[in-house]
Amino acid sequence: MKVTIDNITLEVEQGTTIMQAARQIGPEIAPPAMCYYEPLKASGGKCRGCLVKVTAGSEKDPRPMPKLVPACLTQVQDGMIVENTINEEVLETRRGIVEFLLLNHPLDCPVCDQAGECHLQDFSFEHGVSNTRTAEERNTFEPTDLGPNIQLHMNRCILCYRCVYTADQITDGRVHGVMNRGDHAEISTYIGKAIDNDFSGNIIDVCPVGALTDKTYRFKSRVWFSKPVEAHCDCEKCSGQVTLWYKGDEVIRVTGRKNQWGEVKEFICNTCRFDRKKTAEWTIDGPTQISRHSVISANKYGANLIQPAFPISQAARDYKLINDDRDRSFLTDQIKLEAKK
Amino acid sequence: MKILTEHIDVPGIETIDVFCKHGGYQAVEKAIKKMTPDEVTEEVKKSGLRGRGGAGFPVGMKWSFLAKPEGVPRYLVCNADESEPGTFKDHYLMWKSPHTLIEGMIVSSFALGANTSYIYVRGELMYVIHILEKAIQEAYDKGYLGKNILGSGYDLDLYIQPGGGAYICGEETALLESLEGKRGNPRIKPPFPAVKGVWQCPTVVNNVESIAATSWIINHGGEAYAAIGVGRSTGTKLISASGHIRKPGVYEIPLGITVEDFIYSDEWCGGIRDGHKLKAVVAGGSSVPILSAEMILNTVDGEKRLMTYESLSDGGFATGTMLGSGGFIVMDETTCIVHNTLTFARFYHHESCGQCSPCREGTGWMDKVIYRIEHGKGRKEDIDLLVDVAKKIEGNTICPLGDAAAWPVAAAIRHFRDEFEWHIEHPELAIQPGAVYMRPGASWAQ
Numbered sequence: 001m002k003v004t005i006d007n008i009t010l011e012v013e014q015g016t017t018i019m020q021a022a023r024q025i026g027p028e029i030a031p032p033a034m035c036y037y038e039p040l041k042a043s044g045g046k047c048r049g050c051l052v053k054v055t056a057g058s059e060k061d062p063r064p065m066p067k068l069v070p071a072c073l074t075q076v077q078d079g080m081i082v083e084n085t086i087n088e089e090v091l092e093t094r095r096g097i098v099e100f101l102l103l104n105h106p107l108d109c110p111v112c113d114q115a116g117e118c119h120l121q122d123f124s125f126e127h128g129v130s131n132t133r134t135a136e137e138r139n140t141f142e143p144t145d146l147g148p149n150i151q152l153h154m155n156r157c158i159l160c161y162r163c164v165y166t167a168d169q170i171t172d173g174r175v176h177g178v179m180n181r182g183d184h185a186e187i188s189t190y191i192g193k194a195i196d197n198d199f200s201g202n203i204i205d206v207c208p209v210g211a212l213t214d215k216t217y218r219f220k221s222r223v224w225f226s227k228p229v230e231a232h233c234d235c236e237k238c239s240g241q242v243t244l245w246y247k248g249d250e251v252i253r254v255t256g257r258k259n260q261w262g263e264v265k266e267f268i269c270n271t272c273r274f275d276r277k278k279t280a281e282w283t284i285d286g287p288t289q290i291s292r293h294s295v296i297s298a299n300k301y302g303a304n305l306i307q308p309a310f311p312i313s314q315a316a317r318d319y320k321l322i323n324d325d326r327d328r329s330f331l332t333d334q335i336k337l338e339a340k341k
Numbered sequence: 342m343k344i345l346t347e348h349i350d351v352p353g354i355e356t357i358d359v360f361c362k363h364g365g366y367q368a369v370e371k372a373i374k375k376m377t378p379d380e381v382t383e384e385v386k387k388s389g390l391r392g393r394g395g396a397g398f399p400v401g402m403k404w405s406f407l408a409k410p411e412g413v414p415r416y417l418v419c420n421a422d423e424s425e426p427g428t429f430k431d432h433y434l435m436w437k438s439p440h441t442l443i444e445g446m447i448v449s450s451f452a453l454g455a456n457t458s459y460i461y462v463r464g465e466l467m468y469v470i471h472i473l474e475k476a477i478q479e480a481y482d483k484g485y486l487g488k489n490i491l492g493s494g495y496d497l498d499l500y501i502q503p504g505g506g507a508y509i510c511g512e513e514t515a516l517l518e519s520l521e522g523k524r525g526n527p528r529i530k531p532p533f534p535a536v537k538g539v540w541q542c543p544t545v546v547n548n549v550e551s552i553a554a555t556s557w558i559i560n561h562g563g564e565a566y567a568a569i570g571v572g573r574s575t576g577t578k579l580i581s582a583s584g585h586i587r588k589p590g591v592y593e594i595p596l597g598i599t600v601e602d603f604i605y606s607d608e609w610c611g612g613i614r615d616g617h618k619l620k621a622v623v624a625g626g627s628s629v630p631i632l633s634a635e636m637i638l639n640t641v642d643g644e645k646r647l648m649t650y651e652s653l654s655d656g657g658f659a660t661g662t663m664l665g666s667g668g669f670i671v672m673d674e675t676t677c678i679v680h681n682t683l684t685f686a687r688f689y690h691h692e693s694c695g696q697c698s699p700c701r702e703g704t705g706w707m708d709k710v711i712y713r714i715e716h717g718k719g720r721k722e723d724i725d726l727l728v729d730v731a732k733k734i735e736g737n738t739i740c741p742l743g744d745a746a747a748w749p750v751a752a753a754i755r756h757f758r759d760e761f762e763w764h765i766e767h768p769e770l771a772i773q774p775g776a777v778y779m780r781p782g783a784s785w786a787q
Contacts, residue, residue, distance in 0.1 A: 159698070182701055
């Protein structure tokens with residue numbers, strides 16, 4: 001089947017979604033995904049970050065679709081024409097989505113463990129606006145412990161439901177879900193129960209923001225100061241294929257291996273994640289491939305090698321154009337005034 | 342012309358004996374004994390009956406979209422989760438005359454080939470649920486429900502499911518989730534309920550009033566029903582009239598009377614309460630755009646606006662509104678539109694399910710901004726902010742609740758922008774209890 005996304009035509013199999021087709025082209029074309037997670041069934045459609053414009057439904061019926069459609073759920077038809085980054089309506093809507101997601105999100109990136117590998121940071125950097133229009137107080141929640149190793153910061157949660165699907169699909173017994181409605185909805189375990197099974201740690205990996213944190217890693221380091229290394233071990237519960245995060249000679253964190261889109265390739269067990277933190281327990285496979293413009297690769301391989309991606313360079317260029325009060329020093333104003341006198 | 346409420350004031354109509362004495366259950370006899378399911382569907386198609394829940398989609402068409410794979414059961418679900426502010430017609434019908442609904446359910450289920458049907462009733466209406474359950478038991482005893490109805494070999498079981506008290510469960514896919522015992526989150530469409538509905542089987546979800554009207558259509562024929570009304574708006578409609586009118590209540594009107602008639606004639610609302618005059622009308626339940634007095638009475642072309650689907654939406658959202666579910670809220674000069682919009686925005690903020698981000702965050706944001714304006718803390722840019730937020734919610738959500746939340750706010754600003762501006766410019770006056778902005782030249786007296 002033929003599909004055209006942002007004027008690039010490619011052949012895909014039947015049943016492919018627009019998101020999967022766009023990902024085949026590359027990260028410049030792929031719509032952002034805050035809730036869609038390919039390994040999890042039924043995920044997607046919630047954040048509305050991947051809304052795209054379909055200007056022609058199919059070869060047979062070339063009418064445009066009346067509304068923007070979620071790329072993660074809409075299957076491509078033969079001859080479909082999709083506009084993603086070249087459509088102003090889509091970009092405007094995405095600006096709105098970023099604004100909505102950040103509305104009740106505390107901007108505590110400086111103390112958040114996820115900073116540097118946060119999907120919401122990337123999303124708002126690439127698609128958001130630099131000023132805020134809200135004067136309202138944010139909804140707040142208290143951090144809660146989900147079992148001995150996981151802490152939930154509901155303030156940061158964007159209700160993508162990824163952890164709910166993870167808990168439903170890879171672990172037994174349904175204890176993890178959403179309570180309440182609307183913007184006071186919260187992720188919770190069944191009446192404050194701990195999540196107690198061998199694969200519960202994976203909900204940390206799937207979280208796109210810093211809402212679910214690893215208590216063995218909290219506040220130990222910033223992501224960009226640690227160095228990821230692929231490793232494996234013989235584990236009777238899981239595949240044992242992990243990424244070790246080193247700070248100096250010390251393993252400070254163990255996560256699953258993630259692909260280009262931040263999706264876990266194989267879920268790992270809690271023993272690997274929380275208990276095996278000595279180099280001697282692992283066989284090192286080699287360094288993890290990190291995209292060059294990721295902040296994780298910064299300061300490691302020579303600064304001049306890092307080429308900013310297009311949206312980043314554009315954002316840097318546009319930044320000066322924005323009339324931001326914070327740019328104007330109160331001193332410069334005074335000097336100008338005095339010069340006038 | 343009365344169809345659904347013809348015998349509603351007869352004492353004892355809630356019992357099956359009195360109901361049968363007034364022509365009840367004849368449609369069941371006629372449909373099951375003399376007609377095939379396809380003939381029933383055809384008759385409903387001919388009648389031009391449109392969904393009475395709000396969207397106005399033709400019922401017969403919806404029925405014919407139902408997937409009919411071999412060996413898979415089909416279901417009919419009656420949406421009695423009427424929770425739209427301003428709408429109380431289904432409540433009235435089920436409470437006064439439960440058998441009207443049950444008769445329609447049997448006829449409709451027969452047409453769709455459903456052997457199990459559900460009535461999903463709003464949880465707050467517990468006493469109505471008791472009335473319905475009693476009525477269903479009577480129908481079982483008389484042989485209109487159960488195995489082998491009237492010796493025809495057709496089986497039907499009818500169940501009642503009380504809702505848990507959420508507005509969102511009136512959305513058809515959220516209703517099905519709730520019916521299955523899950524959290525009432527709307528499903529992502531497609532697949533539509535006609536293909537994969539309750540228990541992943543083909544399902545039709547219809548409003549109480551649509552289903553109740555089918556039995557009259559079977560009795561009198563589709564053409565007789567289509568003869569009432571104007572154009573594509575056929576038949577009668579229950580309107581729940583509320584607000585500053587002399588005679589609030591539920592009225593059954595033939596579609597096609599003028600709005601002016603409906604508000605001022607003694608047969609219906611009886612005019613605005615003494616000494617006041619009409620300011621604004623919300624014509625179809627809280628989620629449709631509000632219109633000012635001039636706009637609701639006449640269209641832009643200067644014609645009198647009629648109580649029909651087409652005439653009320655004449656001019657699009659720029660100058661029109663929608664018939665919706667028929668919750669007709671009338672407001673006189675003493676109503677503060679900002680306060681009214683705040684009430685609606687607060688409702689949608691409370692009822693958003695929280696699944697998709699534009700609705701979850703946007704409804705809360707609009708509520709908070711309007712709250713500030715109403716309480717004298719508005720900023721000049723807030724009005725444009727509200728318009729922009731409403732625009733970004735509309736059409737970008739999983740289910741229509743996002744649209745329903747955005748429309749009233751956008752329309753209130755579109756038609757009553759001066760009132761919002763007054764609240765921002767004169768906070769000291771706006772925070773006075775009962776303060777209402779008067780347009781220059783407007784007066785309280787009629």
